[in-house]
Amino acid sequence: MKSEINFYTNFKEETFDDNTCFLCGRECEIKTTEHIFPKWLQHKYDLWDKRLIVTNDTTIPYRNLTVPCCEKCNNEDLSKVEEKFQALLERSFKNLTFEDEQIIFQWSAKILYATRYKELSLLVDRKNPELGNILTPYELESYSALHLFLQSIRFKTTFHEPKPWSIFVFNCTDDDFFYHNNIVGLCFSMKFGKIAFTIVFEDNNVIEDFMFGLKKLKEYPINFPQYLEINAHLFYSAIIKENAPKYYTTYNDNSKEINVNTVGVLRSRKWNDKEYAYLLDQILTSCGIDIGHSTWNPDGTITSFLIDQNGEHLTRKLFEK
Known part of the structure; x- marks a missing residue:
């Protein structure tokens, strides 16, 4: 450098x-x-x-x-x-x-x-x-x-693609402020009343691409349990990262500018539904939401709050390209 x-x-x-x-x-x-x-x-x-x-x-x-x-x-x-x-x-x-x-x-x-x-x-x-x-x-x-x-x-900085972050924006139905993070996953979410965003750091925009369906949720006003479930998806996606991408950074002393380039790619281990459900349980419990049982069901399904007004799982719609 x-x-x-x-x-x-x-x-x-x-x-x-x-x-x-x-x-x-x-x-x-x-x-x-x-x-x-x-x-x-x-x-x-x-x-x-x-x-x-x-x-x-x-x-x-x-x-x-x-x-x-x-x-x-x-x-x-x-x-x-x-x-x-x-x-x-x-x-x-x-x-x-x-x-x-x-x-x-x-x-x-x-x-x-x-x-x-x-x-x-x-x-x-x-x-x-x-x-x-x-x-x-x-x-x-x-x-x-x-x-x-x-x-x-x-300093003026140019982040060359892929950008070292993924950002998701959501519309919420209640007016409360809320903040939570996941240190292991290097991510957090903040809710400013009816608008919220979740950000994942140092993922080279991979999670935004992997969870492309959740980007569409800005079209659906979501309640608080739904907001937490969405964050469980994103936080778990960040937790299963296997490596931290490397970055090559240069600073020009004359122009006072920084250039950031990515070296290598992000790798993640395989998604595990039971692990994800455990994280969702933790998040719900920490927010005082008790559904009376684990979100992991004996038949291998996961209890979800992401249901539309017709009783259909939103994720089925969201992840249709």
């Missing part, structure tokens, strides 16, 4: 302390606090005093989910992304261009990466501090590609 040190500090050189910017990796001359879930989002959906479950199954108030950030990254680069993302949300993510998807990718990747970055400073057990923190810098290194892609917030 040409002149890498000139545009960001990579994982081998970063210190990960409270005076280091989580985005550019440099020591902050003027330190500010970046809210992982932006203030406008917290106020819009009354999240300030609500709590998010982190990796060790403890909770933290949304308002306390902050990371150190230098003044330029916070007040210039990230602010521009927030403005553009809000504009996309205002139009319900309709008719997304490649550039629009890149904004969603940047906004989402910041949330996922910064949440994990925050866990570097959170204790596994506050009563037993000798157990250490939830995450170590070594473990965070698995997010090095995502961290590198986040530099597209700071």
Whole structure:
């Protein structure tokens, strides 16, 4: 990579302390606090005093989910992304261009990466501090590609096909905010009332192609259990990835531009219906939905909420090319 040190500090050189910017990796001359879930989002959906479950199954108030950030990254680069993302949300993510998807990718990747970055400073057990923190810098290194892609917030970047993400947009019937993720699958979903999106990172757009039928669901207003079932499909598709694609990235010091190219292809192991049903059960239970039995039935079928008004399974319609 040409002149890498000139545009960001990579994982081998970063210190990960409270005076280091989580985005550019440099020591902050003027330190500010970046809210992982932006203030406008917290106020819009009354999240300030609500709590998010982190990796060790403890909770933290949304308002306390902050990371150190230098003044330029916070007040210039990230602010521009927030403005553009809000504009996309205002139009319900309709008719997304490649550039629009890149904004969603940047906004989402910041949330996922910064949440994990925050866990570097959170204790596994506050009563037993000798157990250490939830995450170590070594473990965070698995997010090095995502961290590198986040530099597209700071510099003009060209992501060459295949793009390192898959995005799905849905229309929902209720007005509640909802967020959940899957760390193993490197994906998450966020529901802004009646509009929602789910994103999978570093899949080279394979899951969007594999789950093409779910793209059509934006034509169907879906209820909350249906929304969760859709995410179970997408999260499981991400979980069964067998490898992480490699990326060749160059930085031009003169033009201040980044180019990202994919090396190799994504491989996934075979879909297992019983494993998928177990994940769906977990997601439903975590959201307080009890159907009285597992979604995996003795005859090998899976209970589904994706039924249309005529009682027909939507997936049969959706996956007809």
